Amino acid sequence: MLLGAAPTSDGAFPRKVRGKNKGTRWTRGEDTELAVVRLPLDVSRPEGRHRVVQLFSAMWSVKRALQRDARDAVDAYWAGDVRREADARAWRAELGLSREGMERRGYRHMERSRYLGHHVTKALVMHQADEVWQGVSRHLFLDASGRRAGRPRTGVWWEYSRIPGRARSHTTARKWETFRLHGTLAGHLDTYRHRNLDQAVITPEQAAGLMPTTSVLAQPRRMPVPVRPSGAVTGEVTAKGRLKTRAATWWDHIGPLVLVFTGGVDSVRGDIVLPVRLPAGAGRWPRLLHFLGNPEAWHKVDLVRRRDASAPGGWAYEAHLMIMSGGYASPAAQARRAAAVSLKRVGGIDSNVTNLSIVSLPDTFDPADADVHATRVMLTPDERAELEKARRKERGRKRALDRSRRATNPGQFSPSKRQQDRAVRRGAAGLPGRHVETPGGARAANRAGVPEQAYRRDTLSAGYRLGRARLAETAATAAVAKDHRARRIAEQIVAGHGANLVVEDCDIRTWYRLWGKALQATTPGRLITAIDRECERAGGRLLRASTFTTRLSQRCLCGADVRKTLADRIHTCPMCGFTADRDMVSAALAAHVRLTDPNDPSTAGLDTVQARTTQILFSPGLQEALSSQPQRGALLTRGVPTRQPARPRSPGRRPLLDTTPPTRTGPPRMRPDPQPCGQRPTSEQPLAQETPPTAEVHLHENRLAGIPIQDDS
Numbered sequence: 001m002l003l004g005a006a007p008t009s010d011g012a013f014p015r016k017v018r019g020k021n022k023g024t025r026w027t028r029g030e031d032t033e034l035a036v037v038r039l040p041l042d043v044s045r046p047e048g049r050h051r052v053v054q055l056f057s058a059m060w061s062v063k064r065a066l067q068r069d070a071r072d073a074v075d076a077y078w079a080g081d082v083r084r085e086a087d088a089r090a091w092r093a094e095l096g097l098s099r100e101g102m103e104r105r106g107y108r109h110m111e112r113s114r115y116l117g118h119h120v121t122k123a124l125v126m127h128q129a130d131e132v133w134q135g136v137s138r139h140l141f142l143d144a145s146g147r148r149a150g151r152p153r154t155g156v157w158w159e160y161s162r163i164p165g166r167a168r169s170h171t172t173a174r175k176w177e178t179f180r181l182h183g184t185l186a187g188h189l190d191t192y193r194h195r196n197l198d199q200a201v202i203t204p205e206q207a208a209g210l211m212p213t214t215s216v217l218a219q220p221r222r223m224p225v226p227v228r229p230s231g232a233v234t235g236e237v238t239a240k241g242r243l244k245t246r247a248a249t250w251w252d253h254i255g256p257l258v259l260v261f262t263g264g265v266d267s268v269r270g271d272i273v274l275p276v277r278l279p280a281g282a283g284r285w286p287r288l289l290h291f292l293g294n295p296e297a298w299h300k301v302d303l304v305r306r307r308d309a310s311a312p313g314g315w316a317y318e319a320h321l322m323i324m325s326g327g328y329a330s331p332a333a334q335a336r337r338a339a340a341v342s343l344k345r346v347g348g349i350d351s352n353v354t355n356l357s358i359v360s361l362p363d364t365f366d367p368a369d370a371d372v373h374a375t376r377v378m379l380t381p382d383e384r385a386e387l388e389k390a391r392r393k394e395r396g397r398k399r400a401l402d403r404s405r406r407a408t409n410p411g412q413f414s415p416s417k418r419q420q421d422r423a424v425r426r427g428a429a430g431l432p433g434r435h436v437e438t439p440g441g442a443r444a445a446n447r448a449g450v451p452e453q454a455y456r457r458d459t460l461s462a463g464y465r466l467g468r469a470r471l472a473e474t475a476a477t478a479a480v481a482k483d484h485r486a487r488r489i490a491e492q493i494v495a496g497h498g499a500n501l502v503v504e505d506c507d508i509r510t511w512y513r514l515w516g517k518a519l520q521a522t523t524p525g526r527l528i529t530a531i532d533r534e535c536e537r538a539g540g541r542l543l544r545a546s547t548f549t550t551r552l553s554q555r556c557l558c559g560a561d562v563r564k565t566l567a568d569r570i571h572t573c574p575m576c577g578f579t580a581d582r583d584m585v586s587a588a589l590a591a592h593v594r595l596t597d598p599n600d601p602s603t604a605g606l607d608t609v610q611a612r613t614t615q616i617l618f619s620p621g622l623q624e625a626l627s628s629q630p631q632r633g634a635l636l637t638r639g640v641p642t643r644q645p646a647r648p649r650s651p652g653r654r655p656l657l658d659t660t661p662p663t664r665t666g667p668p669r670m671r672p673d674p675q676p677c678g679q680r681p682t683s684e685q686p687l688a689q690e691t692p693p694t695a696e697v698h699l700h701e702n703r704l705a706g707i708p709i710q711d712d713s
Contacts, residue, residue: 026170033326034299037291039181039319041259041274042223049313051272055261056305058119059128060160065109066102066132067154073097074139074152097140102129117266123177127164158307158472162320167300174251179301181276181321182250183226183257185292188278191256194218204289212283223275226258257292259301259319276319290328297323307472314469329537336495337538345370345498348590349531349542350552350583351506351524353515354378359587359626360497365610367617372625373497374584377489379521387521390478397471404464407438412453416440482523483530490530499540502590503528504547505601545593545604552586552593552606557615557622559608578615580626588614588626 043049073095077084083091092098096105106129110116138149169175185204193201194215201207207216229248236244250260250271257276263269278288299322308316329337347360356377362369406413415423415436423433444452494501508525519525532542545552556562560575564582571578571585578585592611596603615622 028324032324034322035291035325035327036320036322037287038304039257039259039321040277041317041319042277043274043317044222044312045225046312048225048272048274051263051269052274052303052317053313053315055119055272055303056160056163058116058264059124059163060157062106062109062116062120062125063128063132063160064154066106066129067152069105070097070102070132070136070152071154074136077140092140097136099130099133102133102136105129117264119264119267121178121262121265123166124163127166127178131164161305163303165301165303167322168298178261179303179319180250180260181257181295181298181301181319182253182260183276184254184295185257185288187254188256188276189216192217192219194280204285204293207282208285208289210282210285212281214282215280216282216285217278217280219277219280223277225273225275226253226255228271228273229253259303261303274317274319286330287328290325291321291323294325297325299324306476307469309466309469309473314465333491336491337499337534340494340499340538341540343370343498345373345500346591347373347497347501348552348587348593349501349503349528350586350590351503351528352583353511353519353524354522355583356522356524356527357581357583357587358493358497358501359584359591360501361588361591361614361618363500365614365617367621372588372618372621374587374625375493375496376584377493377522377527384521394471394474397467397474401464401467401471403438404461404467405458406440408459408461408464409453410437410439412444412451412458413439414441414444482526486523486526486530487534489527490534493531494534494538494540499535499538501531501535501540502543502545502593503531504550504552504586504590505544506547541598543593543595543598543604544601545590545595546601549602549604550589550593550606552589553582555589555606557585557588557611559612576615578623580623584626588622 043052074097077092077095077097080091083094093101096102103126106125107122110120110122110125132152135149136152139152140148142148165178166176168180186202189204189207190202194217197214197216201210201216210216228250229252231248238244257278259274259276261272263272279285301322302320304318304320305315306318307314344363345360346363347358350357358373358375358377360373416439419436419440426433446452508519508528511519511524528542535542551561554561554563556571556573556576556578558573558576558578560573562571562573564571569582571580571582573579589606589611592607592614593604594607595601596605
């Protein structure tokens, strides 16, 4: 009998119908951490790889259709001024500009299609629509800073790399509606154990305790696809004492790890089964045990692809497993972070286009507790040469791609000036014309400069596609290497200067507009982000201070204002006579910044009294610590001309004036006012001293600091 159900007039109870779920909806806690582990998938078998390619193709068609619908709906929304001003919410609801509206559009595309039902499910379509809606919402609504994203655009096939999955149900057992991960870590070890592995090692915990150089697994190049369990398995016991039986499913699979997708609702080809390949060394097993040891912590799985020229089909596929737990931290990392907290230091960071300067002091500001530590992150000549070599190789590959496109589409390009002159000379000499296989001129276009044929309609050779894949793979590899380098540097900085640091709140996007790709060598934004993350993991915090309220580059420790341009790299105070490196002084001042609200950079202010006290107490070592690491190309004194001297005139060239110009008798020219961080320098501020480096980052340690920072490159 249902509670609250009243009988009808004839004494019978009403029919039970399904209504709105009145149970408590499961929500993830605010303090619950999430972590992601990448699991490579084996798609070496043609049948499995073909189905995965079809799945990506079908989901890409769904996303492209949704993006086009969203673009048209957004254009109609902004075009309807009267409707938008009267009731914007009702106007968006009528156009379907909502999460539910985008999901309904996706369902409609799937129902009207003849082939999508064979490859995708409604759950995948729903989450793909949710992803498209996130981009649309960033355009329709303002963010916290009062900005909105640009107009939604339709992506390209080569950029489509992720199929979002649906999280498993945490209230109903064995309920995954999209990609599912089956198997156990112990089953994987039992199936692919190395022949030289000790027979006493039978559990993942034992494998995690081995030496890092020990081989644990021996997985074949083409991994076999596990077979779905069949037959009947024993379940619970009935009231009469009989054993319950049921058909076996993938949930009964306890063998090696495998990713399973049931396929589309109309599919007749069965499940998509992709074996998972794990690292073979014992040094990675503590991390695998952290992520894969407890299946109850698994949350969702996304199917991801990345460019790999050596992989079959040119793509490598991975399963990104999200778990409801924090990331893995090795015992050495935990000890290092605990030691960083015990340092009890405060420091400041000055981020620059060419380097990163860090200065820290004891949090008590007492020289009896500790000394001043100063560190600079910059590039060595060898690393510059290595990066320049990589750039030359990249330019060569891009030129090869351009030649291939011109050779396969000669009608879309005109001959170059040299080729035209050669044709004229051969015609004047009476020689027959030579066929130009690879024209080197501009692309055929109309008067407005628009190409007559779109680039996407060009004929591309197999070599072009292979070269493009290798170029994309190299760029992705370089990005991963930069992330690893940034994490390594951040770990060393936090270990030496503590977990409580302050940095100026600069807009790195402005730097990229000024200096362009030159910042890709030092990646200051990537370094600051890595330091912020490492400080948070160590129990501290990286605070950001506004440059407009602090003006660290225009101040001195004594409290005086010292005007400097971007060309002045040496700080010289006319009041106290303190002379040191400009960036080091700014970093030392950042350690004395106080914020009323740690989450608001505009509330930052410089504690000039404490800064002056620090200058007096740490005077013996402060001068040497901040000036022992001069910048590359720094000016020795202010007033030294930074412009190159004029070239001597040639003997045969007459001067423009017959008489020499009069000497300057007016007042001396004043230097321009200092500019805020990220502003374009004027013509009076040459960038010869700010030429960004072009190689790997190297850490130079201050001799007084005593920080055990080593260069692993």
